[in-house]
Amino acid sequence: MQTVFKTWILPILALILLNVIYFYPALTGKVLSQDDEMLGLAKRHEISEYREAHGEEPLWTNAMFSGMPTFQITTNYPNNGITYLKQVISLLGKPSRIYIFASMMIMFFIMLRALSVRPWIAVAGSLAFAFSAFFVISFAAGHIAKVHAAAYIAPLVAGVILTLRGKWKLGLILTLIGAGLSIQTNHFQITYYSAFILAAIVITEGVYAVKNGVIGTFAKRLGLVMIAGLIAIGPNIGNLWSTYTYTQESMRGGHSALNENSGDSEAKGLDFEYAMSWSYSPLETMGLFIPNIMGGGAKQSYEGTDTYDFLYRNFSQQARGDQAVEMSNRYAGSVMYWGEQSLVNGAYYVGAVLFFLIVFGFQAMEDRLKWALLGVTVISVFMAWGHHFESFNRILFNHLPLYDKFRVPSMALLIVFFTIPLVASLGLERLFSGKLSSEQSTKLLKRSLYITGGIAVFFAVIGPAFFSFEGANDGRFAQQLDMSKVIGDRQALMRSSAFTSLLFIAATFAALWFYVKGSLKPTYALLAIVALVVVDLWKFDKDQLGKEEWLPEREFAQTFAPSAADQMILKDKDIHYRVFNTTAGLTSDSYTSYYHKSIGGYHGAKLARYQDLIDEQLSKGNISCFNMLNAKWFIQANGQNGKVAVPNPNACGNAWFPSSVTFVDNTVEEMRAMDEFNPQVEVIAQSSLQENIDGFVFAPDSTVNRSIVLESYDPKHMVYKSQNSGGDALAVFSEIYYTPTNQAWQAYVDGEAVDHYRVNYLLRSMVVPSGNHTIEFVFEPKTYYAGEKIDLGMSILFYGIIALLGFMIYRDSKSKTESSEA
Incomplete structure (x- = not known):
């Protein structure tokens, strides 16, 4: 029991404690101000009210885009038994869904322990995974499902590895849980990228099986994995079936009906140029390890730069104190960033500590898993480059199933955010296990320092003179700012960021060097690594999700307070009509949906025909099309920073x-x-x-x-x-x-x-x-009601198999204990 406490309970409690410390405002009753989550609350409002009033799903909502199914907005599937497993996990911290980060760390910890990584290395790896800036930035923006789905990659990967290597009972349990939860979370792009990791592992294990003449055994184990995957899909059939059917009618699944007579009737999925928006450039990819390499982002401090000082002098005339500081930093973020994306909150910083450790890890690992992780890491970077590596990504886009359904190529870096802490942990495990001689360890540590330190030195010393530091929006900024000073600030940011990364690289090297030389005990060396990971990521993450992002519940609720225009429209006793908010975009407005049935909305997979109507008619102001959609009210600006409601007498009615x-x-x-x-x-x-x-x-x-x-x-x-x-x-x-x-x-x-x-x-x-x-x-829809019946039957099978496998593990353990006692 004492061993279990030290190797499992204590490390997990440490992870939960760090989660509580970071998200402490949630425990004081405050709520995160997350842009996408607030937009989501608005567009889900009609659905939520219907669900509360009727105890069932509406399945259709008129709250946005004049009507659409709810399947990719929010839909409950009560007969999906995996839903209740997720509710149990949520007990780790329901306020503002902070349980997601706790579950990410615990799931990753379980995976590393299943792969025989010692506890405190697993703690470091789990912290590095969960608090990678990508997840913190995504969570702060309200991309909840994206972060949540990422949590379940770890048990899925662990389950597949264990099953293929003979520990099939535990492996199948983890595979079932990981796959089932990942699909249930309903962010299929994340689940899709998870499949790349699994494919790399399966291919590597298959090659090993062929070389060692055990292909028959491998095939049987792979068959078990595939069966487990199918069973995990089962409780999610209602969701998958409904989503697939809807997708065929949406922007994501089909083509514009306007192309039916253009010879492009076979076109499917998104347009390549649209899908490749938000591509990461090769240089920007280095932001994973040197965060300000492209100038930073909107959510960090630029105090001390010439650009900030100039902006603060101007904004302080309009606002005072913290408000002036916030306005100056936010605007400075848009100026300092010189990458090609419209604006970023910050770099997807993985950490300089992890940069050193992954270079060391790939050298130190001897397990065949290394080649799977190396291959999928390189591929994911190529995918994230999008149009910057067009020849590669066009092949995937044109031939890889489902690849053309997703946009934002930079999200493929999710694979990197998973493989880096995994490889770093496995490399550390090999170092601390004593399987490397002192000479080998010394050689690998030095080589890792030369590689990572050399890259950091290049960007600190040569980079500021090597790159142009010119951004796509500089012409606009030049009308207000001295661009020579802006470029000077960008150069300084790259230099200081690279030097900071170099310091963390050197500190990581030093901790491991002293351990190898016997000057630092293993426990202290591991605690030093954990501390370095925390310190490296903590400040950067706090810039992205700090105390200013948390609001009292009353202030948060004020976001949805009805305007005078809303109040006027709500007096209309007509039971069904639509509203067009002319002060917001047709495709970027959800707040109107909170109180009204909106002509516009905000959704990445709206109905394709409605997008056609937006492009061809509504965006051009064709009043006839607004009339036929029964747009009875228009919300317009009143010229005094307010809004007024204007009736439309020509609306056609219902x-x-x-x-x-x-x-x-x-x-x-x-x-x-x-x-x-x-x-x-x-x-x-x-x-x-x-x-x-x-x-x-x-x-x-x-x-x-x-x-x-x-x-x-x-x-x-x-x-x-x-x-x-x-x-x-x-x-x-x-x-x-x-x-x-x-x-x-x-x-x-x-x-x-x-x-x-x-x-x-x-x-x-x-x-x-x-x-x-x-x-x-x-x-x-049959997809929902028949799907619910399938969900119920498959949920019973899902938990039945987990219970059976658990019983078999218990029986084996009991038998082994009795044999040892005899």
């Missing part, structure tokens, strides 16, 4: 009977026909619908009474009452037409299923029978 129809041959003509049309009068339809709707559009007749009114609103169940005395007639509805297989809206008249059609590029229409009728549109 449904109407047009009096003329224009048939076109294809989607391009359909979009062009909407350039100038009156949607209240005219409907645009493709000629393929002519036999279905021709003859059901009538000119106005004073003797005929036609009306259609929305009687009740529910995001997934719309009920209308129609009155039509002049024969069957075509009605148009201001709702998005969405009918993919197994996920289609269904239409009913008096309870009988009927067809409905797409008109005006993306709206619903229906031939309404003569007389008085009840019309319903119902969203009951």
Whole structure:
């Protein structure tokens, strides 16, 4: 028991304590001000309110982009048993989800211990992994799912390695848990990159099996891994099925319908140039070890630079104290950064200590795992370079499955953020295990110092004269600032940052050198490494996520306080209408969605046809298209830093009977026909619908009474009452037409299923029978409801197998204990 306490309980408690210290404001009732999380709260508001009121999922929301499924916003899958495992993990610290960092460290610690790494080396590696700047920056920005999914790479990798090396019972448990949680977290880009690490490990183990004539054993073990992976997918089927189906209709999965007649009908996924935005340049990649190599980012201090001093003198005339300092530093960040990305909060700093340790680790490791980790590390860097290594990435983009569904190539560095602390830990383990002679250790330490120290010296001494330090936005800054001083500051930042990294490299070398020479006991040497990792990362991370990011709950809630314009619109008693906020972008605004059903929104996988409408009509201010979407209210600036609500009397309402129809041959003509049309009068339809709707559009007749009114609103169940005395007639509805297989809206008249059609590029229409009728549109996607049944069955199987494997491990352990006692 004492051994367990020292090797497991105490190190994990130390990790949790560090997590508590770093995130202490969360325990005092404060809340993180995370941009993306606040945007997420706004766009999820209608969903959350519906869930609370009805105890079920709405599955569709009209809160943004005039209506879309909720599958990639927020959807609960109660029958997914892995959800409850995640809830248990969240007990490590629910305030502001700080449990995510604790779980990252503990999961990484478990992986390293499973790979026979001694406890305090595992502590250092776990700290280095979790507090890598990428995760801190992402968390501070509110990219919660991204960070959360990264936590489960470690048990998944450990499980695959253990299984392929014969420890299949424990290995399969870790594989099931890691894979299941990773998929459940619903950030498929992170899970996708995790697969690269696993593929590298499998290939390396396969080569080893071939060389040693054990390919049959390897194949059996790989089969077990694959079976475990499939079982881990099982409880997530509802989510995966729903997401896959929706993705085919979104920007991520298909192509614009406007391309159907352009010869590009086979185009799938994102456009290459769009997907390669946010590529990392080779030089910027060095920011992993020298953080200010490209000038830094928006969330750090630039006090002491000429640029900051000039800005502070100006901003101090507008604001005082801390506010002036914050404004000066934030603006200085945009000026100092001379990379090609629009703006960064800071470099993805892994640490100078880790820089030294990974160079040492790759040299010291003899395990075949080294080649898997080296290969996947190099590939991930090439992927992160994006258009900077276009020949390589075009091959992946055109041929690698699913690769064209993701953007932001720099996110591929996730692999590096995992492999660096892993290799560093395995290298340290080999050093402290005594498997290297003193001569070998000395040689490798020196070589590592020469390599890493030499690179740091280059950027400290030669770099400031070698690079141009000119940024893409310098022309704009030159109108306000002396650019010679700005470039001088950029050079100074590179120099000082490189020298700081050199100091950490030297300190790491010294600690290990004295250990090898016998001047420092192993325990103290390891504690020194842990301390160096903490000190190296702590200040940089605090710049990205410091005390100023935490707000009292009352102040946080004020973010969503309704404006005067919101309050005016909310007085409207109409049960369903839409709002266009002209003071915000069509694709970058979620706050409007908190109180209203918005024409705009913020989502990276909106419906492809709606993006077409934004590009071709809404962004150009075509009022007819706003009218057909029932944009009843516009929020406009009042010229006094405020907003006013302006009613739109020409909004078409929830449904109407047009009096003329224009048939076109294809989607391009359909979009062009909407350039100038009156949607209240005219409907645009493709000629393929002519036999279905021709003859059901009538000119106005004073003797005929036609009306259609929305009687009740529910995001997934719309009920209308129609009155039509002049024969069957075509009605148009201001709702998005969405009918993919197994996920289609269904239409009913008096309870009988009927067809409905797409008109005006993306709206619903229906031939309404003569007389008085009840019309319903119902969203009951099979992907969700049938998926939930599959989730339940697979969850039972998932936990049943884990319980069986756990029992087998317990039985083996008990048998071994009894044998030793005998």
